Amino acid sequence: MAHNERFAGSMDLPPETEQPNVYPLSWHRETAKMEEIWTSAQRDQWDPLKLPWDTFDPSSYTWEQRESIAYWWTLLSVFDASAPPVFAEALIKTYEVHEEDPVRRCFFSVTRDEQMHEQMCGLSITKLLEHPDPLTYEPKTDIGRRLQKNAKWLYFNGGRYWSGYKTAVPRYSLAVLFSSFLMGEIAAATIFHQMAAGCKEPVFQAAFRNIGRDEGRHMAICMSLMERDYPKLDVSERSIITKQIRAGYLFLSAVLFEPPMEFWDLPADFIDNQREGERLAREAGFHIPDYDTKKQNWRNAILNLKGVLDRYSIPFPAIPEVDISGEEISDVDLDDIIPVF
């Protein structure tokens, strides 16, 4: 019906509102676990601006070290700066499909958390480089120049997924959309806890503790969504989930492990530059887990997710990169990628 058509003169009560309508006028509470997670999200709120920045003196590092640490924050921000809009879009979907009240609140909390993570990336980069944008910054060292080239390629790759994500959101249910997030959140929570334990700068320790705790909650949100929805999953959705897990692995590997070249369009010297930057950052007391630790974290996270999917008889994809066998998935389409961290 036309939005300006008038009814009040001829009807006692208005016509039914066409569905799906963006706003539910209801506050159903069914999933008690989501309620608990929301309560802890409220309790754990933090503010990057209030961290002990006065203890942080970037000039105590060499420029090579500063550019290398800033590169790691840039790599993280390729994911964490896309997360606020990605979750904002998912938040809108929870309203469109009239999700229960605590689920709407949980998605709101993830959107908010990811905004904090993005702010944290920005603050660190700006202080380290004395410039608010790692792509227009003028590098001072050779490694800085090579890492900036890496950053430009990462940014280019990340930028290609937004339109695919936007078309995927209306097509799939929340349970499908979020199927691969669980392993991302498990691995992220682990890595941030390791970085919190190993970093020597108090401001970074505090940030990683907070971010790790946030990611742990996001993991719990994914889990409760799966526990609620997977038992009633349509058979046709199972194969999409299997593909989505493989796609999620390929996408998230760039930050949680190393970017697979079959999927990420990156120059041949990318990995060597990144490894050198990570080594310099590590030597400066910025504790990035090494290759084997990352691989082990990633494998554990994937096995965890496999344990969940097995319970609901959803076939798991083969992930030979971390020695996990399963269904071969060869045709991962850019449109199937649902990138979130």
Ligand SMILES: [Fe+2]
């Ligand atoms: Fe995050």
Ligand SMILES: [Fe+2]
């Ligand atoms: Fe997250």
